[in-house]
């Protein structure tokens with residue numbers, strides 16, 4: 001039996017890849033949420049704007065499962081794993097409802113949204129799960145003033161969605177140059193400008209001092225410089241931390257995530273980790289990193305499945321992430337340096353539709369595209385071919 005802890009994108013991808021590799025033994029997925037696997041990216045996008053009757057539809061709306069696929073696995077949903085141990089027969093997962101002994105165990109428990117002191121007030125939200133999205137969608141419907149704390153991708157997407165719903169939106173961001181670590185400074189300035197042109201007030205280089213509330217309901221956020229910003233709804237989008245706390249006290253190395261080698265193997269025998277909870281040696285740079293993005297979760301899960309099935313691990317792809325903000329699809333492949341002066345090879349930044357690269361325009365080191373999926377995909381394929389060649 002193979003046990004998978006975490007019944008979402010990475011966990012399901014491990015399970016279905018094992019089947020596609022011909023592994024027929026029983027696979028059990030233990031998931032803390034009561035739902036079969038659903039996709040998270042829509043939670044900060046279209047799901048928040050749901051109709052009045054149904055602020056966030058049934059999880060089937062964004063299911064990750066293909067028809068009939070669920071029947072091939074044993075599901076223990078609404079059940080939390082509480083620890084791990086090693087026995088001579090193999091690893092054991094301890095759960096709220098009993099132990100699970102397996103020949104191989106995969107940890108795929110994702111990440112949890114980081115919190116801020118005092119953020120347990122009514123009207124203050126974070127966004128990680130379908131239930132979070134339902135609560136936020138409900139609150140957004142009656143809101144006028146929305147403050148988003150943090151201008152990372154999820155914060156930026158929520159701000160964009162709330163602005164499209166006609167809300168007055170303010171982003172409060174501690175960094176002076178949000179987005180620069182991912183887009184490079186020049187394109188990060190473009191992204192800030194996109195927000196401002198859509199009517200979002202973006203305050204950078206400001207610290208949050210706390211929340212002002214009346215009768216337990218948030219009314220404003222207080223900034224360290226003394227300003228107060230009116231808010232009916234606040235969304236805290238200050239990043240996510242690998243979900244490893246449940247395994248505290250278990251004999252496994254944790255350092256900002258379950259530490260793995262390039263095949264996803266952890267420090268415990270026959271235990272692998274994949275997705276947002278894993279901190280994995282980057283096959284290209286050799287450094288340990290967490291990549292909390294959709295395609296990275298899929299890739300690491302496929303790698304783990306191949307390792308468990310005894311197949312050669314697939315060649316790595318170049319890191320990829322996308323985001324949707326103010327009706328624009330932003331796609332990033334590779335690491336755009338903060339101080340990069342990218343060359344625009346198609347379109348124009350002024351038109352909010354472009355492909356910008358660093359390095360060789362035909363085989364770049366990094367590419368950012370906005371609303372240009374075709375040329376982006378072509379360049380991404382070239383970069384993937386080069387990543388595979390590095391490994392070989």
Ligand SMILES: Cc1cc2nc3c(=O)[nH]c(=O)nc-3n(C[C@H](O)[C@H](O)[C@H](O)COP(=O)(O)OP(=O)(O)OC[C@H]3O[C@@H](n4cnc5c(N)ncnc54)[C@H](O)[C@@H]3O)c2cc1C
Nearest residue numbers: 006008009010032040041080081109110246275276293294
């Ligand atoms: C709102 C939102 C929008 C996003 N948008 C994008 C995007 O546009 N582009 C992009 O590239 N990426 C995006 N992402 C990131 C992407 O969704 C994640 O990288 C991906 O979901 C990671 O998959 P995972 O399976 O590792 O973790 P998760 O999807 O977090 O799943 C982990 C599962 O494990 C369960 N679990 C946790 N602890 C336990 C336990 N002790 N026992 C049992 N089960 C447990 C959790 O409940 C959860 O269901 C977004 C994420 C969010 C939250």
